[in-house]
Amino acid sequence: MALLCHHDLPLAVASMWTLGEKQFYVFSLLETLLNHLLGCWRVGALYDIGCQMDQSLEKWKFRPEWLPCFEWGVSIFHAYGHQWACQL
Template sequence: MYIPVSVLNGCGDSFIAADEKRQKASTYFFTDIGLMTLVCRHDHVLWIVNLTSTGEKQHYALALLDQLFKHIPTQMTIGLLYNIACQLKQSCCKWKFMDDSILSCIAFAIAIFHAYDHQWPCQVIYHPRKQEGFDWSDGEGCE
């Protein structure tokens, strides 16, 4: 389903996590201010990155996905549950962060808790219960 860019921009503005300028932690006292993990369907940690800058930067998610795709068959499809999956997909398409062959192997969905945060159309489209393959996975195991 096609989503106009204006809708995705509105969606991005509504997510606090998508606001890369918003600081939730200070780097004044600490070098590492958090962790981001890539977990499997069973919530087992596969890889972890240290967050060293404030805001939820997409390069952390991209680094984890890059690592994952180095270890799985090239034609394997994965389901990605992420708080701001709609924004990550938009960035990947717009800025070519990933090769189309890799991007086509990712089914993007918003983690279930965040799918109910706002009433933007992308939450309906990226809702894991409305997409094939996610079953009862909720993406909240490492929250």
């Protein structure tokens, strides 16, 4: 799993050593990103379970001051496997 900027420049990489979609990889990469940003920037993220990340970040109280700055999306390759609300 990798954290890329708009022009596909890698900012951080996480080695996924467990099977399945573990959200702690996302938490770790976001923590790395937020440690380098000053202020509240608009952060857009594509992730195959992006539709669940808002609730997870809120549930685990991950940097609550940053929650309004995140925009989550599900890539087109995964969208059709999700509920209709995730596809919009």
